[in-house]
Amino acid sequence: MAQATEDAEQDRLVILGSKGGPAIRPGGPSPTSSLLQIAGRTCVIDCGLGVTRGLVEAGVWLKQLDLIFITHMHSDHVLELGPLIHTAWTTGLSKKVTIHGPADLQDYWDGFLASMRYDIDLRIEDEGRPDLRDLIEIRLIGEGALDIQDDALKVSALRVDHPPVTDCFALRFDAADDIGSWSAVFGADTAFFPPLADFASGCDILVHEAMLQHGVDRIVEITGNGERLRQHLMDSHTLAPDAARIAASAQTSHLVLNHLIPADLPGFEEQDWLDACAPEFSGTTTVGYDGLTIPRKRL
Secondary structure (H helix, E strand, O other), X not given: OHHHHHHHXXXXXXXXXXXXXXXXXXXXXXXXXXXXXXXXXXXXXXXXOOHHHHHHHOOOOHHHOOEXXXXXOOHHHHOOHHHHHHHHHHOOOXXXXXXXXXXXXXXXXXHHHHHOHHHHHXXXXXXXXXXXXXXXXXXXXXXXXXXXXXXXXXXXXXXXXXXXXXXXXXXXXXXEEOOEEEEEEEOOOOOOOOHHHHHOOOOOEEEEEEEOHHHHHHHHHHHOOHHHHHHHHHHHOOEHXXXXXXHHHHOOOEEEEEEEEXXXXXXXXXXXXXXXXXXXXXXXXXXOOOOOEEEHXXX
């Protein structure tokens, strides 16, 4: 009982990177990544630029990396996966890390290892490190339960609607211990997708991407990409009121807006997001930001 209580006190969600898209700007937030500590496991969900620094600043010892999940292969979700693993290795990682992700993840990892062959071989010979290539296991995601070989934690996946990407998966984490159960769902990148509400049904916390309509208009104006960019955003992502509709249908108690579009443009404040969601969802809505920490005890 004491161990369960101690683990529960350490369970938390940390948003490491809160912006949608791969661009970064001075003083702005980082692309998508999250930390979920649950059932004694340390889970990293997506690895956009900044994930390594974000984990360190969240107090995670990189040599103790455990489980990593990549929802899809867009760069703002996978670009820093290799550098994260390599940096963990240079700080003492010596045990196996399992990375769950979609098709093409193995190609990414093989390519990263090839690009760093000189450094990896040199550090093995010169510094006596274990072979990094032996420390990583890649497991490809399909719909349904994932094999994580842990009776205390269940992880399942749902394919969502994120064209033109086919292999994009929402993830659900469920854990139970002596003091109760709790669950977290990460919606990944998706257009408004009603089946996600069934997948997230009854979860304690739902992390869902969100856009503001007038923010989309502003981004199109700034980038100059015109209607082609607008069409992509509207076809592949979710407006904040629709994210709130998913949360309401799922009967979750806490919605966290993440992968924000826009995340770092002047003139868009927290209240804009809350006002967009309020008519559709009566539970707690939190607007994500880098470093946002939600302990289990607050769920």
